[in-house]
Amino acid sequence: MMGDVYAVYLRELIRLWRQKVRLVTTIVMPLLWLGVIGNAFNNAFKMPFEGDFLSFLTPGILVMTMVFTSTISGITTVFDREFGFLKEMLVAPIKRESILIGKMLGGVTQAILQGAIIIVLAIIMGVNFKGIESIPGMVLTMFLVSVAFVSFGLAVASKMTSMEGFQMVMNFLIQPMIFLSGAFYPTKMLPSWLKIGVKLNPLTYGVDAMRYFAVGINEFNVVIDLTVMIVLSIAFILLGGYLFRKS
């Protein structure tokens, strides 16, 4: 079982390594967010919290990047189906779960690597992280966010038959979730009817947890944050697993 998962994972790692340039190009967008938006608004208005806007924004951008990367990497199983490699795995004497877990770990690895690059760049830009003690909490949050959204991507991929479907999911689900998560602004600033959306959005709690661990700013109790993320991860793993097995 472990060997099977590793075989699937190893392939993902090799592919990731071959595409290492992409790892760099996909951090351009978060970098622009931090470098331009972050600095532009840094002293623009009085924030309803201690500290500067850049430090507030960084955890949000981190979560946003991981959500994108994870979802996309989950969806790449479609390519396996299109290009036949999935068949190679499906006729092998291994469990379907091993394929699923191996692919999931591949996506999680990619997302966490990307997160790490952003953290390093943020430190260079002068973001005030809490310190060494923030690392375990941030890694845990990154792990939960990426597990949840890789699984979500897998679920989507199992149902999806075309690339248009991919655009639909990104525009109608992922983008609104990110915009309503408080990644870019304190949710206190929103009108109350939008706050309902924020509260219902599970990603809000992921952003909140990340912000708590990274720079010590939070709106909710971090235990609640993590509970929501764990429940979300498990729900998406089950959904992804179920749809993947069925397809």
Add this chain to the structure above:
Amino acid sequence: MKAIEIEGLIKEFDGIRAVDGISLEIEYGEIFSLLGPNGAGKTTTISILATLLKPTKGKVKVNGYDVVTQAGKVRHSIGIVFQDPSLDDRLTARENLDIHGRLYHMKKDERRKRIEEVLEMVELQERADSLVKTFSGGMRRRLEIARGLMHKPRILFLDEPTLGLDPQTRRHIWNYIEKLRNEGVTVLLTTHYMEEADKLADRVAIIDKGKIVALGSPSELKDSIGGDVIKIRCSDANKMAAILSSNGFNAMIVDNEIIIKAKKAEKEIPRVFALAKDIEIKSIMYKEPSLEDVFIHYTGKAYREEAGDEMEAIKRRWRMRR
């Protein structure tokens, strides 16, 4: 126990019957060919045997295991080369084989040794560490075959292994398949090349529209439609034809050539010479009926193996790769 047992297999896709009541048994060590035109149901049958599709109806056993209830054990017993490309082209040839070995629980040393063996077999050692992306279609095909053999399966499915390959490469692959016979591997091969089935297979099932229309060894099949065609040129065709006719042959003269049919031409030709006496025989030749003649005989229609079909199939493969 048989290597493969299929009983009353039916597979429907949205009401369309791709496989329509196939029954057959394949012995261990046999090279068996499913021969039929595009859309006959060959790939569908193989996919069911390889547990990728579930039968709509019927009982199917591979290596003694039921493909529905014991799919895991079936997968342990088989190797497969798919009709459509299924390599990871961002990996090197060696990496593709290594991952395959891992998926089949081969130990490290065993993997390393076997990778060299199969790469040598398909003559890709020099390109072992190139990305598959940079391979030509024929090289990819050879690598797929190498991968199918990597874990030494007892039963091997080859779905159109030589589709779109040049004659030389095709001959190479035929040689590998011959080698497998010596190693006692059971091979189920699909093809729409008559020549391929004829040359390699111990037994052939001709299928059309999801049904088996004829089953037997290539020579049995060809014998079953009435034997060879013999053509004779000689100094006096009329006289010769008369002699042959009075000796029990059914002789016809076409374009100054005498044509007779015989069950076994090799046996009849010496008799023809003996009967000729003072008539000078300038040339004598005979043609065995081909599997193509068999196909025409049993389906009542010409075999749809035109160049266009093949080009279409190759194009389709390329599109899939993009």
